[in-house]
Amino acid sequence: MRLTAPKPPVTIRGMSAYGNILSDGLEDGALEDTRSFRGMDGRDSSLSMVSDYTLSYGLEALDNDKLVKNDDGRFVPAFVALDRKVLRFHVWFRDPRAAVGFKIRQATLFHYLEDGSTRVSEKRVENSGIVTGEVACRHRAPKPGSGGEFYSVEDFDVGVEVVIFGRTYSIIDMDDFTREFYELNGIARGEPLPMPSDYVEPSTTAGPPKTIHSYPDVVFQSQGVSDRFLNLDRKVLRFYCSWNDDRAYGEETYYVLHYFLVDDTAEVLEVHHRNDGRDPWTSLLKRRPLLKGLPRQVIETEEDRKKNPQPRWHWTELTVGKVIQLYNRDFLIRDCDQFTRDWMDKHGLPQTEAVLPEPPALLEFKRKIPNYLGFGSREDSFQTVLNPIMPKVNKKDFIKAMANSGKIMRFKAKIVSTIPEDEGRLFIISFFLADDELSVYELPTRNTFSGLRADGSKFLEKKKVLHPDSKQSSIPRYYSLNDLQTWQVGSRVVINSFQFEIIGTDDYTSNLLSGEHQQIDMSKRLILSQIKSEMRKIAIQQKDQFEYVDRRDDGVISADELDATLKSVGIRVSEAEIHELISLFDLDGDGALNFEEFNKMLEQI
Incomplete structure (x- = not known):
């Protein structure tokens, strides 16, 4: 078989990467490739074969642009050679x-x-x-x-x-x-040409923009006027308004009025506050033209609207301090934002200062506490007032109770009375620092009998005693350590309507009132109480206790010796707390505790 390949009239060459697009090497004549091969019967045969590309693309491949050769003269398909070109x-x-x-x-x-x-x-x-x-x-x-x-x-x-x-x-x-x-490929092409202009010079003799269609929500303007949209798009005037509802149970509510300059429409949004009790309606009036009065309840055609349009509010009529009527509601314009002020000033409409609303009257809530009826303690009754649904138990200060366990202030007093039989009666007033409770014990007095035991008796059980000033307040107030620090010899105190005169105190109370214990806080007292308790387990005599702590037998207790002793008895304290304890009772300033200073430290508890 012999095929004749016509030479194409134009040879297109691509980039050097893919060589010829159309074959220049084909000459007029036969394209024949005779090859010998062994057939199925075992005999050698010869067959005149057409080039490989004709088997892939057919005989018509010689006439189209799929015939491509690379630099080596080998056939390359067009979709490979011209890929992404x-x-x-x-x-x-x-x-x-x-x-x-x-x-x-x-x-x-x-x-x-x-x-x-x-x-x-x-x-x-x-x-x-x-x-x-x-x-x-x-x-x-x-x-x-x-x-x-x-x-x-x-x-x-x-x-x-x-x-x-x-x-x-x-x-x-x-x-x-x-x-x-x-x-x-040797094909000449022309030089670039400019882009033709489609700009139309606006006419200076033309009249104002003509509205060809109008609807309640949208106003369409003629095609020749697009400057209004480009210049006024997204420019909105914002006014802060209020409406005072004078009806029964009405109140003053606040709104924000947005006026859109691009199409002269407006919307009214309600301002909500937290816990205001109002329904969450965000919009009072959807975006539409601001009509002066109610909309007409008649059917109008487009021609009727053109001939007799309903009056509308324009942005030039909206000023701060003015009252406008929208749907039979009188809105007071109280203020506007900075953009609105600048816009109005630019167009010769300066705005006045903001009309601030009157501050609401603050009603001070005073909780009314009923009188104590005598059931239970006053603290429990007061908790039913604070938490009537689930009263809470009064919290106790356990650190205070542990630090002041066993600490009692004792005052010797006599009763002040106009009754002759009360003359000469003596009492011991005990104040317990752990829980701020008082007890009064009457001392035995010879040759007296007024229904009392001759060997003394309890005048007042241990309990918290109301302060005399508590009668002026509905909240119970009891005697505390701060009140007892003002008790001196000669002072008169009132306990349950009985008046006593202080005539003496014990040594612990006098030292406490003199201020020697004010430098020791609750945490230090708790540590000292633990030390004193452990020292009693080690020895009874204070001298033996001091020798047990003084491990070097040098007559003083250093911080290291005190730290080692406390750790051995199971008391965990920091190094800073040990130095603070020594500095509190180190009178001579040598950084250690001698026998007298050690005894004074234990006597503080």
């Missing part, structure tokens, strides 16, 4: 349906060398309001009136008009790759 042209087309100033639209024409297909994509313009994207999908574009021929690389040039499906695209430029592709 695309010619790009900058074009424009005219849209007759678009408005004036938007009729010329830019696009990009792509021609794929791999299969000769063409695609047109319009350039995206941000915020143009025009739908852009793919104008013509990738396909082999037929030439109009050519009888089935398609566009190829020879048909595209600067200044050429390409018609695809009835739309004419004018080529004005191409990219660098496309221009270099044509130069390598």
